[in-house]
Amino acid sequence: MRILIVEDDELVADALKRGLAATGFAVDRVGSAEQAEAALATEEFDLAVVDIGLPKADGLTLVRKIRRAGNDLPVLILTARDGLADRVDALDLGADDYLVKPFELPEVAARCRALIRRTRSATSAQLHIGALTLDLKSRTAELAGQPLDVTRREWSILECLALDAGRVVRKEKLLRAIAGWDEELTPNAVEVYVSRLRAKLGESVAIRTVRGLGYRLDEPAP
Numbered sequence: 522m523r524i525l526i527v528e529d530d531e532l533v534a535d536a537l538k539r540g541l542a543a544t545g546f547a548v549d550r551v552g553s554a555e556q557a558e559a560a561l562a563t564e565e566f567d568l569a570v571v572d573i574g575l576p577k578a579d580g581l582t583l584v585r586k587i588r589r590a591g592n593d594l595p596v597l598i599l600t601a602r603d604g605l606a607d608r609v610d611a612l613d614l615g616a617d618d619y620l621v622k623p624f625e626l627p628e629v630a631a632r633c634r635a636l637i638r639r640t641r642s643a644t645s646a647q648l649h650i651g652a653l654t655l656d657l658k659s660r661t662a663e664l665a666g667q668p669l670d671v672t673r674r675e676w677s678i679l680e681c682l683a684l685d686a687g688r689v690v691r692k693e694k695l696l697r698a699i700a701g702w703d704e705e706l707t708p709n710a711v712e713v714y715v716s717r718l719r720a721k722l723g724e725s726v727a728i729r730t731v732r733g734l735g736y737r738l739d740e741p742a743p
Contacts, residue, residue: 522567522681523697527557527583528599529575533622537570537599540626544679545660554578558586565595565694567637570629571598573611581614588615595636599624612677616707634658640683648683650658651740652725656706664725670719674699678714682728682738691735693704 524541529552529661549566552559554575560571569587579689584596596618598611599686603621611619617636620629634646634657648655660676662669671679680700682690692711699714700706712739715736719728727739 522633522678522684523547523549523565524633525560525564525566525569527552527554527569527571527575527580529553529572533572536626537629541570541630544630545673545680546630546633547677547700552576554580554583554586557583561587561592561594565697567640567698568595568597568633570597570599570633571616573607574601575599581611584611584614584616593640595640596628597632597636599629601662630660637684642704648686650683650726650738653683653722655680664722671718674710675714675718675721678711679718679738682736685694686738689731689734689737691733695736 524546526534526537526548528537528550534550534552538550549560551560554581555578557569557571566649570639571580571583575583580598580600585596586596588598596616598616598619599622600607600619601622618632620632629718638646640658646656646658648657651667654663657680660670662676662679677699678695692708695711696706696708699710715728722728729737729739731737
């Protein structure tokens with residue numbers, strides 16, 4: 522899953538980026554609303570973490586523009602403002618959640634996971650596809666009740682496919698799920714990780730190639 526951090530404070534942004542990356546997210550960061558608009562116009566993210574107190578256009582202005590553009594990207598607001606009116610304004614403008622600084626990184630990560638699950642209509646931190654079970658909180662997988670050994674990037678691809686199980690996920694989206702702007706990977710990397718996952722999943726769950734589009738995670742045919 523790929524997150525865009527919109528934060529002008531270098532220390533806060535760096536801590537957020539490192540903390541969220543450590544929990545398995547691919548994370549990119551910009552320092553202004555204007556840079557965020559440019560990034561969102563050309564890239565696809567699963568969630569944005571937005572500070573209200575940005576230079577020039579503030580975070581609330583950015584949220585308003587995102588929603589007016591018809592973009593339903595989940596937005597988590599982070600801010601030092603703790604007044605009720607500020608929270609109400611942020612939520613009324615289209616933010617999905619709100620955290621006041623100082624915050625704890627585990628809570629930020631948990632709220633990010635919850636917001637992304639909500640957009641995928643996943644009501645629980647556990648996903649079940651046939652014999653495959655994914656625990657999104659602990660980032661662990663089981664196959665037929667047995668632990669499934671996957672690498673960090675294999676997990677990211679499997680998580681992305683599982684959250685959209687039964688639907689085609691474009692190869693470009695899978696690539697962005699495992700690599701941010703500062704990581705150079707080619708689309709062939711996705712094919713490598715998908716091949717490794719297929720070997721580990723066997724016939725219990727199928728990762729199908731939809732030619733010219735991407736991949737789809739399906740339960741095996743009866």
